[in-house]
Amino acid sequence: MSDISRDRADAGDAKDRQLQERRDDSAGALTTNTGVRVDDTDNSLTVGERGPTLLEDFHFREKITHFDHERIPERVVHARGAGAYGHFQVYESLSRYTRADFLCDPGLRTPVFVRFSTVAGSRGSADTVRDVRGFATKFYTREGNYDLVGNNMPVFFIQDGIKFPDFVHAVKPEPDNEIPQAQSAHDTLWDFVGLQPETLHMMMWLMSDRAVPRSYRMMQGFGVHTFRLVNARGEGTFVKFHWKPLLGTHSLVWDETQKIAGKDPDYNRRDLWDAIERGQYPEYELGMQLVPESDEFAFDFDLLDATKIIPEEVVPVTPVGRMVLDRNPDNFFAETEQVAFHTAHVVPGIDFTNDPLLQARNFSYLDTQLIRLGGPNFQQIPVNRPVAEVSNNQRDGYGQQKVHRGRTSYFPNSLGAGCPFLGEGPYTHYQEKVEGATIRRRSESFKEHYSQATLFLNSLAGWEREHLVAAFRFELGKCEELTVRERVVERLNHVDHALAVEVAQGIGVTPPAQEAVPNHGRSSPALSQANTVLDSVHSRQIALLAADGADAGGVDRFRAAMAEHGALVEVLAPHDGALTTEDGGALAADRAMNTMASVLYDAVVVAGGGGSAATLAADGLALHFVAEAFKHAKPVAAIDEGVDVLTRAPLPPLRTARPGDTGAVVDQGVVTCRGAGAAELYAEFRRILAGHRVWDREVASVPA
Numbered sequence: 200m201s202d203i204s205r206d207r208a209d210a211g212d213a214k215d216r217q218l219q220e221r222r223d224d225s226a227g228a229l230t231t232n233t234g235v236r237v238d239d240t241d242n243s244l245t246v247g248e249r250g251p252t253l254l255e256d257f258h259f260r261e262k263i264t265h266f267d268h269e270r271i272p273e274r275v276v277h278a279r280g281a282g283a284y285g286h287f288q289v290y291e292s293l294s295r296y297t298r299a300d301f302l303c304d305p306g307l308r309t310p311v312f313v314r315f316s317t318v319a320g321s322r323g324s325a326d327t328v329r330d331v332r333g334f335a336t337k338f339y340t341r342e343g344n345y346d347l348v349g350n351n352m353p354v355f356f357i358q359d360g361i362k363f364p365d366f367v368h369a370v371k372p373e374p375d376n377e378i379p380q381a382q383s384a385h386d387t388l389w390d391f392v393g394l395q396p397e398t399l400h401m402m403m404w405l406m407s408d409r410a411v412p413r414s415y416r417m418m419q420g421f422g423v424h425t426f427r428l429v430n431a432r433g434e435g436t437f438v439k440f441h442w443k444p445l446l447g448t449h450s451l452v453w454d455e456t457q458k459i460a461g462k463d464p465d466y467n468r469r470d471l472w473d474a475i476e477r478g479q480y481p482e483y484e485l486g487m488q489l490v491p492e493s494d495e496f497a498f499d500f501d502l503l504d505a506t507k508i509i510p511e512e513v514v515p516v517t518p519v520g521r522m523v524l525d526r527n528p529d530n531f532f533a534e535t536e537q538v539a540f541h542t543a544h545v546v547p548g549i550d551f552t553n554d555p556l557l558q559a560r561n562f563s564y565l566d567t568q569l570i571r572l573g574g575p576n577f578q579q580i581p582v583n584r585p586v587a588e589v590s591n592n593q594r595d596g597y598g599q600q601k602v603h604r605g606r607t608s609y610f611p612n613s614l615g616a617g618c619p620f621l622g623e624g625p626y627t628h629y630q631e632k633v634e635g636a637t638i639r640r641r642s643e644s645f646k647e648h649y650s651q652a653t654l655f656l657n658s659l660a661g662w663e664r665e666h667l668v669a670a671f672r673f674e675l676g677k678c679e680e681l682t683v684r685e686r687v688v689e690r691l692n693h694v695d696h697a698l699a700v701e702v703a704q705g706i707g708v709t710p711p712a713q714e715a716v717p718n719h720g721r722s723s724p725a726l727s728q729a730n731t732v733l734d735s736v737h738s739r740q741i742a743l744l745a746a747d748g749a750d751a752g753g754v755d756r757f758r759a760a761m762a763e764h765g766a767l768v769e770v771l772a773p774h775d776g777a778l779t780t781e782d783g784g785a786l787a788a789d790r791a792m793n794t795m796a797s798v799l800y801d802a803v804v805v806a807g808g809g810g811s812a813a814t815l816a817a818d819g820l821a822l823h824f825v826a827e828a829f830k831h832a833k834p835v836a837a838i839d840e841g842v843d844v845l846t847r848a849p850l851p852p853l854r855t856a857r858p859g860d861t862g863a864v865v866d867q868g869v870v871t872c873r874g875a876g877a878a879e880l881y882a883e884f885r886r887i888l889a890g891h892r893v894w895d896r897e898v899a900s901v902p903a
């Protein structure tokens with residue numbers, strides 16, 4: 200019996216206990232890989248002090264050879280990622296729909312490993328590029344591993360997996376010069392898009408703010424395909440999986456993402472790691488859209504078409520459980536790089552549908568692990584090992600870790616007492632009756648490509664739509680071929696005439712004279728990030744600018760007021776180390792201002808204190824901090840004399856607190872106070888920060 204099935208109450212730690220056997224702290228004396236002790240690893244074995252190196256220097260050869268072989272092929276897509284362990288627990292038994300044990304027992308904590316990723320960039324590319332984000336979850340269940348390999352967008356670029364190599368070749372750097380890295384803004388992608396209109400719905404998502412998430416902790420996840428749940432009676436229910444982050448779904452702005460890519464290319468990876476180290480564990484709720492089989496044809500699109508959503512207003516998302524990520528991996532390569540996801544890693548009670556994209560994936564993921572991880576034993580790599588017992592007749596191969604005993608490795612056998620035998624509770628494939636001729640043809644029900652792209656557009660808030668138009672203009676503006684730009688504009692005219700005109704006007708293309716089809720006018724509020732969680736400042740990062748002469752008491756009070764709600768304040772100063780405060784005391788600077796930038800924070804605040812304010816008001820970097828934060832629609836605040844810094848920054852006319860004011864003054868999301876009113880400032884600032892950004896602020900004229 201496996202470790203986890205023996206120990207139900209402690210099941211959440213089963214994976215951790217299993218990994219413990221393989222952890223290595225590299226303690227003790229230095230040895231070779233055969234355990235022979237080494238007393239010098241700085242000098243190779245030579246003939247005389249200045250002579251040639253000897254072939255018999257086995258330590259040298261082993262050390263260099265191992266180093267030469269340290270790299271494995273990066274993932275062909277989703278090469279850059281970050282992972283974490285955690286656990287999942289279902290709220291109530293879902294046995295009505297599925298026999299999957301981990302979805303039926305609310306008392307069970309199932310260990311998970313999640314890997315977030317970008318798609319197009321190489322392993323070393325920047326985190327904050329415009330791209331889809333992968334959201335892949337491995338559940339180490341008692342019945343075997345279940346992998347939910349999803350993205351942060353609910354649809355996909357293509358309908359049939361046979362187009363995947365074409366799409367990926369188009370979006371990846373162009374093959375002649377390998378430019379551009381991790382960017383969709385180039386001719387080949389948009390050439391493909393213009394010629395393959397099924398991409399249009401997903402391209403709307405890719406041009407939206409969803410493609411530049413603030414954090415992996417603030418991003419939705421989707422299984423994308425329609426899957427099938429199967430209960431103990433063998434009855435099926437269609438299902439779409441959704442992950443909803445408890446912190447809400449929030450994004451960066453485009454200018455900010457480009458700057459972060461230089462200032463901190465590990466921005467999202469670091470954010471995930473740091474939050475877990477701080478104990479601010481990311482949490483997501485799993486939701487399901489459940490569709491009875493009798494409703495298979497009840498929609499105006501095909502459930503098997505992965506370029507379509509089921510609007511949440513049509514089939515609501517039922518919350519079914521919660522996932523918490525609470526442990527960082529010990530070793531990036533061993534765990535995050537070697538983790539192997541596969542859509543066909545399913546457990547009893549979860550099955551596929553005939554979605555041709557999913558069917559292709561069920562082939563591709565196993566195939567890719569064989570080359571990436573060097574052979575058929577990748578499931579034995581610690582991060583991939585199921586906590587359920589593995590017993591079969593598969594043998595040998597590169598990297599075999601097991602020492603299989605006995606004479607028999609075939610079925611049936613009598614010499615090995617019939618083991619491994621066919622047990623109870625096996626995976627049984629859903630019995631679907633299928634018939635038809637062998638054809639190579641897209642179903643008629645897959646042929647409408649525009650109406651959900653329009654639905655998405657119609658559902659956006661004003662600021663989201665502006666960002667989307669700007670993104671189309673940026674991306675197409677980077678395309679050198681006019682015909683590529685023109686064809687995409689023609690396609691957009693089928694989504695929405697006004698959109699096509701706005702985009703065309705920005706990229707030197709003649710706008711279409713008339714609409715191709717009227718906009719159907721329907722919308723789905725759940726698609727807008729304006730309708731997400733907007734009442735939490737938990738784990739938000741605030742830069743507090745201070746210099747010598749700062750009011751330490753004011754800084755401490757502000758920090759405490761934010762900490763109470765889980766927000767983090769870092770004191771940034773013109774120099775690192777201790778600041779001399781207004782009253783002659785000391786205040787530790789967390790970082791020197793020149794090592795950071797406003798784009799790495801959610802908000803910027805200027806401390807009080809006359810000396811500090813005078814220094815900061817004359818410091819171009821401090822003024823840029825404030826102006827750039829304002830430009831990116833972030834909450835900004837200033838306390839007491841700190842207000843003078845705001846008035847020196849290149850901001851539009853702003854109402855700020857004057858001496859004698861008793862409360863806080865709020866104008867365009869900028870909060871100020873002088874003397875009294877600090878408590879009100881804390882409350883107002885928190886409210887604005889919880890709203891994420893101040894989207895109605897006029898920022899075009901700010902030179903940052």
Ligand code: HDD
Binds near residue numbers: 350361538
């Ligand atoms: Fe894929 C990786 C998500 C379509 C072939 N895919 C990969 C990862 C994610 C997704 C999150 C990274 C897993 C990790 O962190 O290791 N892929 C998707 C989604 C799709 C999708 C949500 C559409 C709904 N993928 C898709 C198709 C094919 C592939 C149609 C091929 C026919 N995907 C792969 C792959 C990768 C991969 C080549 C690269 C590395 C890996 O699998 O392990 O096999």
